[in-house]
Amino acid sequence: IGEIQRFIRDDGTIKVSRSLKEIGNKVRRKKEELTKIYGRNPTIHEIADQLQLSVEDILQAEEAMRSPQSIHETIFE
Amino acid sequence: MNNEMNITFKSISANEAFARISVAAFVSSLDPTLEEINEIKTVVSEAVTNAIIHGYEENPHQTIAITCTLSEDNLTVIIEDFGLGINNIDLAKQPLYTSKPELERSGMGFTIMENFMDKVEIHSVPDEGTKVTMVKEFKKSKTLCN
Amino acid sequence: MNNEMNITFKSISANEAFARISVAAFVSSLDPTLEEINEIKTVVSEAVTNAIIHGYEENPHQTIAITCTLSEDNLTVIIEDFGLGINNIDLAKQPLYTSKPELERSGMGFTIMENFMDKVEIHSVPDEGTKVTMVKEFKKSKTLCN
Ligand SMILES: Nc1ncnc2c1ncn2[C@@H]1O[C@H](COP(=O)(O)OP(=O)(O)O)[C@@H](O)[C@H]1O
Ligand SMILES: Nc1ncnc2c1ncn2[C@@H]1O[C@H](COP(=O)(O)OP(=O)(O)O)[C@@H](O)[C@H]1O
Numbered sequence: 001i002g003e004i005q006r007f008i009r010d011d012g013t014i015k016v017s018r019s020l021k022e023i024g025n026k027v028r029r030k031k032e033e034l035t036k037i038y039g040r041n042p043t044i045h046e047i048a049d050q051l052q053l054s055v056e057d058i059l060q061a062e063e064a065m066r067s068p069q070s071i072h073e074t075i076f077e
Numbered sequence: 078m079n080n081e082m083n084i085t086f087k088s089i090s091a092n093e094a095f096a097r098i099s100v101a102a103f104v105s106s107l108d109p110t111l112e113e114i115n116e117i118k119t120v121v122s123e124a125v126t127n128a129i130i131h132g133y134e135e136n137p138h139q140t141i142a143i144t145c146t147l148s149e150d151n152l153t154v155i156i157e158d159f160g161l162g163i164n165n166i167d168l169a170k171q172p173l174y175t176s177k178p179e180l181e182r183s184g185m186g187f188t189i190m191e192n193f194m195d196k197v198e199i200h201s202v203p204d205e206g207t208k209v210t211m212v213k214e215f216k217k218s219k220t221l222c223n
Numbered sequence: 224m225n226n227e228m229n230i231t232f233k234s235i236s237a238n239e240a241f242a243r244i245s246v247a248a249f250v251s252s253l254d255p256t257l258e259e260i261n262e263i264k265t266v267v268s269e270a271v272t273n274a275i276i277h278g279y280e281e282n283p284h285q286t287i288a289i290t291c292t293l294s295e296d297n298l299t300v301i302i303e304d305f306g307l308g309i310n311n312i313d314l315a316k317q318p319l320y321t322s323k324p325e326l327e328r329s330g331m332g333f334t335i336m337e338n339f340m341d342k343v344e345i346h347s348v349p350d351e352g353t354k355v356t357m358v359k360e361f362k363k364s365k366t367l368c369n
């Protein structure tokens with residue numbers, strides 16, 4: 001469906017939590033960049049558009065960043 | 078551990094993502110593979126889209142209900158609308174059959190559900206609504222690791 | 224576009240993530256910022272944890288209900304349990320107050336809710352349950368851009 005799934009297909013399933021974290025990091029960086037440009041916090045759609053991700057991908061990556069016991073973290077461990 | 082949830086929401090296409098993500102989040106306590114999660118998300122999307130487009134003909138003021146039950150190693154998802162219903166279920170299930178070719182529907186919704194899930198049951202009464210019950214079994218070996 | 228959803232689920236701590244993700248997914252149609260999403264997730268987690276730990280004292284066979292309503296620029300979330308209730312709401316709302324210091328609770332749940340949301344109302348009847356109603360307003364300027 002989204003970038004995350006493609007990423008996983010390319011890289012093999014073992015790296016799922018790392019790839020989610022990497023996407024999470026990209027999201028954080030883009031958020032900071034857009035905050036400077038817009039002079040306000042960017043919305044979730046604005047970040048998704050810029051990174052060519054779906055809003056669903058962003059939600060999933062944010063949840064993975066949230067806690068080490070996150071559901072996504074444990075999927076393949 | 079047995080677990081259960083219900084969600085109800087309005088027949089708005091924006092809620093398709095909400096339904097799909099909610100069911101995926103609920104199932105994740107069974108520690109599914111990403112493939113299983115994607116299969117479940119896909120069938121939820123198909124059934125919710127059917128409820129919106131066929132059951133309610135895109136009237137956004139109606140309600141869709143989902144019930145999920147988890148037991149040790151399987152998930153039951155029930156997706157229900159209270160709309161137009163299906164006249165001929167055998168016909169509706171046929172691959173490529175769609176009653177709305179003008180909307181460029183693929184006619185593959187039920188086929189996808191039957192492929193991704195271990196059991197699919199359709200109960201429908203014209204003018205009362207449609208209830209799709211799906212079961213997916215998860216591999217024991219994996220869930221035992223928790 | 225007005226929108227509404229309800230979820231009910233068992234009082235199992237694994238469902239805290241399900242509740243948090245479901246509400247976040249529902250709200251994302253308002254196009255919130257990441258900050259707003261994380262604030263909403265945090266308050267849902269706090270209220271659901273309270274229902275599990277205080278309302279039901281970790282009995283996993285009870286039910287928690289969440290209702291979310293979206294209007295143009297605000298979200299109302301109602302989180303409800305049918306458990307023990309709160310005797311003294313003013314005391315319960317005080318920062319650092321906890322009735323369960325033995326569980327290493329921080330006593331900051333209600334304070335966090337009041338900080339992250341624009342309105343928090345607690346309705347509770349001993350032995351009947353607790354209903355927390357929270358409203359968050361989203362900035363118009365932003366939603367108008369879409
Ligand atoms: N919830 C529903 N309510 C009424 N009719 C439905 C519903 N779900 C499916 N149908 C009928 O079954 C047909 C086949 O569904 P499906 O396989 O998903 O194909 P498609 O949605 O592409 O038409 C639909 O075209 C419609 O006539
Ligand atoms: N759903 C609830 N049912 C019963 N009591 C509750 C509920 N929510 C909160 N309380 C009471 O309010 C107190 C303060 O809650 P909170 O600020 O979240 O702190 P904490 O959960 O860390 O104790 C709790 O210790 C408990 O006594």
Ligand SMILES: [Mg+2]
Nearest residue numbers: 123126127186
């Ligand atoms: Mg279909």
Ligand SMILES: [Mg+2]
Nearest residue numbers: 269273332333
């Ligand atoms: Mg608390």
